Amino acid sequence: MSSDDRQASAPEFVRVRRDPSACYGHALCNAQAPQVYPIDEEGFSTVTEKLVPPDLAELAKRGADACPESAIRLE
Amino acid sequence: MIPLELDPPASLAYRKLLNLTLSPQASKARKPYIQDLVTECLDQVCESGQMDVLHDLTGPVTATLTLAIVGMPASQGRRCAQLMHDMTTIFPGSPEYNEIAQDFGKLLGEIAALVPERRAEPRDDLISHLATATIDGRALSIEEVANVCALVIAGGVETTASLVAHALRWLSEHPEERQRLINDPDLIPSAGEEFLRVFAPVAGMARTATTRTEIAGAMLEAGDRVFLMYGAANLDPAAFDEPAEVRLDRFPNRHVTFGVGSHRCVGAHLARAQIEIILRSVLARMPDFVITEAEPYPDLGMGNGFATMKATFTPTAGSPAQR
Numbered sequence: 001m002s003s004d005d006r007q008a009s010a011p012e013f014v015r016v017r018r019d020p021s022a023c024y025g026h027a028l029c030n031a032q033a034p035q036v037y038p039i040d041e042e043g044f045s046t047v048t049e050k051l052v053p054p055d056l057a058e059l060a061k062r063g064a065d066a067c068p069e070s071a072i073r074l075e
Numbered sequence: 076m077i078p079l080e081l082d083p084p085a086s087l088a089y090r091k092l093l094n095l096t097l098s099p100q101a102s103k104a105r106k107p108y109i110q111d112l113v114t115e116c117l118d119q120v121c122e123s124g125q126m127d128v129l130h131d132l133t134g135p136v137t138a139t140l141t142l143a144i145v146g147m148p149a150s151q152g153r154r155c156a157q158l159m160h161d162m163t164t165i166f167p168g169s170p171e172y173n174e175i176a177q178d179f180g181k182l183l184g185e186i187a188a189l190v191p192e193r194r195a196e197p198r199d200d201l202i203s204h205l206a207t208a209t210i211d212g213r214a215l216s217i218e219e220v221a222n223v224c225a226l227v228i229a230g231g232v233e234t235t236a237s238l239v240a241h242a243l244r245w246l247s248e249h250p251e252e253r254q255r256l257i258n259d260p261d262l263i264p265s266a267g268e269e270f271l272r273v274f275a276p277v278a279g280m281a282r283t284a285t286t287r288t289e290i291a292g293a294m295l296e297a298g299d300r301v302f303l304m305y306g307a308a309n310l311d312p313a314a315f316d317e318p319a320e321v322r323l324d325r326f327p328n329r330h331v332t333f334g335v336g337s338h339r340c341v342g343a344h345l346a347r348a349q350i351e352i353i354l355r356s357v358l359a360r361m362p363d364f365v366i367t368e369a370e371p372y373p374d375l376g377m378g379n380g381f382a383t384m385k386a387t388f389t390p391t392a393g394s395p396a397q398r
Binding site for chain 2: 041065066068069
């Protein structure tokens with residue numbers, strides 16, 4: 001958590017990882033941050049791993065925090 | 076009942092079919108229709124200055140929308156709303172309940188009767204999607220189609236209606252918070268999530284443990300039946316800061332009102348769209364509404380909603396089309 005907080009506030013790229021086996025398509029990451037987490041037609045995020053630019057880092061964190069399955073991690 | 080207690084991978088085929096009409100995109104595409112339904116309902120009561128929240132607004136909106144998704148005519152919306160409400164508020168086993176159950180059977184019969192024609196000339200509705208699908212290489216029977224539709228109706232109508240009713244009552248009792256939403260309607264989606272957390276309309280759901288596991292010191296064996304209390308989990312102080320407090324901007328808000336995992340509510344996106352649109356419309360058109368009467372269900376064991384709810388407000392003119 002603390003490293004997430006640091007990265008969210010510092011102007012750095014963050015790496016987003018979604019665990020497909022934990023994702024059940026709630027689509028709440030997309031509701032918070034559609035630019036970071038596009039979804040397929042069933043509501044599953046199409047992201048498995050991606051590098052997010054600093055200006056979207058805060059949004060990426062919101063999307064990860066919204067996941068009811070905790071399927072998204074920021075590194 | 077399929078697919079309520081079916082597990083992946085078998086349940087996935089049903090889920091994919093349901094997703095055709097209930098996915099985030101499909102739900103978003105329904106927003107104008109939902110707005111029309113809400114506008115129509117509010118037009119009918121706005122000049123009188125009073126409304127029966129369940130019968131004039133939440134029931135007709137949720138039921139008419141659900142029937143549209145199933146592929147039934149909008150004219151059946153109010154009948155369906157009344158049926159689902161009565162099934163929840165009247166005790167099973169009583170003569171009245173048996174009558175209601177029969178009526179619901181009749182509605183399912185009408186759905187079943189549509190299956191052959193939708194099979195021949197499919198539309199973009201659930202009956203058609205189910206009627207033309209093959210699962211494990213075979214077509215669904217008419218009865219299976221009707222049963223899945225029944226589940227969607229049971230899941231989609233009284234639940235969302237109860238949630239909105241709870242939200243309206245809470246807002247009536249908290250005028251400052253209501254004013255906050257009126258001033259900042261962008262807060263409505265987040266407020267909707269918080270209402271979902273504190274007023275979970277389905278208190279819990281029974282599940283079967285698939286493997287030996289330990290939960291909070293309790294051992295479960297494979298095959299054990301467990302009752303998952305969503306309403307209680309949503310008040311877990313380990314998961315939510317000050318869980319008893321209603322915070323309209325709470326975030327994150329990982330409530331389990333829709334369930335979690337592969338069985339999470341397939342209609343969640345549509346529920347959220349309705350909650351947002353109904354609250355937005357009521358706050359815009361009757362911002363001073365007061366809930367004057369709110370009688371909870373006679374039994375709050377499984378569902379958490381209201382038997383009756385009345386509101387008054389300053390009368391307003393209908394929308395332009397109505398005048």
